[in-house]
Amino acid sequence: MDDSIYSAFYTALAGFDKPFNQAPSLHIALLLILWVRYRAVSHGVLRHLADFWSFLILLSVLTTYQHHFIDVPTGALLGLFCLWLWPDQGSTPFSCWRFSTSPERLRLGTRYLAEPRYVPCLRFLVTVTDGYSGCSGQPLLYYSSP
Structure with a gap:
């Protein structure tokens, strides 16, 4: 691996991709936000493709061994919080403050x-x-x- 053209990239990746950078999974939070948005605008085959792609990303979060199971629900809660905080329609919950x-x-x-x-x-x-x-x-x- 040291003689590979990609060795500098892997060295840089190892520098910031530590196993303790886990909860909440920002991949899951962003996935949930994008999944909700894509489902709102897609129909038919595109919707099924977005669902399948989102499921694959969800699985990859756990199968790359960078996250534990608890990181998935905490990431989902963060994504739901963001969707609640910045809704597509209507005003934000804090707009009347x-x-x-x-x-x-x-x-x-x-x-x-x-x-x-x-x-x-x-x-x-x-x-x-x-x-x-x-x-x-x-x-x-x-x-x-x-």
């Missing part, structure tokens, strides 16, 4: 963003655990409720 001008809501929103006790992800990021930086697991920031 507006920014509030109410001072109380703005104050509450600022407080949510400023205080990590309201957002678990921020609390996790603020706390340094043992093993990552050699710290003793003490929080970098400490919040004391009034």
